[in-house]
Amino acid sequence: MKTTGRLLALAVALVLALTGCTNGDDPSAGSTGASGGTAGTGVTAPSGPTGTISVPPGSSVYRYVNAGLQAILDLDTDTLEIRNETGSDLAKPGFYVLDARDGTQIDGRVIDPAGIQAGETATFDVTLDGIELRNIGLVVLLMGPDNLGAFVQQ
Numbered sequence: 001m002k003t004t005g006r007l008l009a010l011a012v013a014l015v016l017a018l019t020g021c022t023n024g025d026d027p028s029a030g031s032t033g034a035s036g037g038t039a040g041t042g043v044t045a046p047s048g049p050t051g052t053i054s055v056p057p058g059s060s061v062y063r064y065v066n067a068g069l070q071a072i073l074d075l076d077t078d079t080l081e082i083r084n085e086t087g088s089d090l091a092k093p094g095f096y097v098l099d100a101r102d103g104t105q106i107d108g109r110v111i112d113p114a115g116i117q118a119g120e121t122a123t124f125d126v127t128l129d130g131i132e133l134r135n136i137g138l139v140v141l142l143m144g145p146d147n148l149g150a151f152v153q154q
Contacts, residue, residue: 060133062151064141071141073126073151075133080110083121090116091144093124095151100137106130 060075068086073079073095084090092113097106111125139151 059154060136061154062139063154064148064151066149069148071151073139073141075126075128075136078126078128079123080126081121081123082116084116084118087118089118091146094142095126096140096142097128097131097136098138098140099131100135103137 062073062075064071064073068084069090070083070085071093072081074081080093080095082090082093092115093110094113095108095110097108098104099106106128108126108128111127113124114122116122139153141148141151
């Protein structure tokens, strides 16, 4: 009987702990927990360290956020915006995509790339040829020769 009582107490404690975890989000704010002001392009401007963006369904907007670096790649408007709050200067940005059908790597091109100083935000024009937007499986951010990882589609 002791074992059953202990298991029941453990299960109740686990349920209470899991239902109490909100990760600091305000439940009334929806699943994102943050909001921003409208930037005028249908994209919501970032607020706070990560901010939120809102895009219409079917858009080809991708976002990367990690360690003070935020990048928004908008393939509908062919722009890449990078906010550098890393505390260090960044090398020239780049990106590539993987074709969802066969994994082929297709290099994107940043027009007139330049390094981004610490604390600065830069916007670049980009091009991506050789793939239909609907066939993009993964988008990867590059800074100079460094592969920083994947964007998330918004």
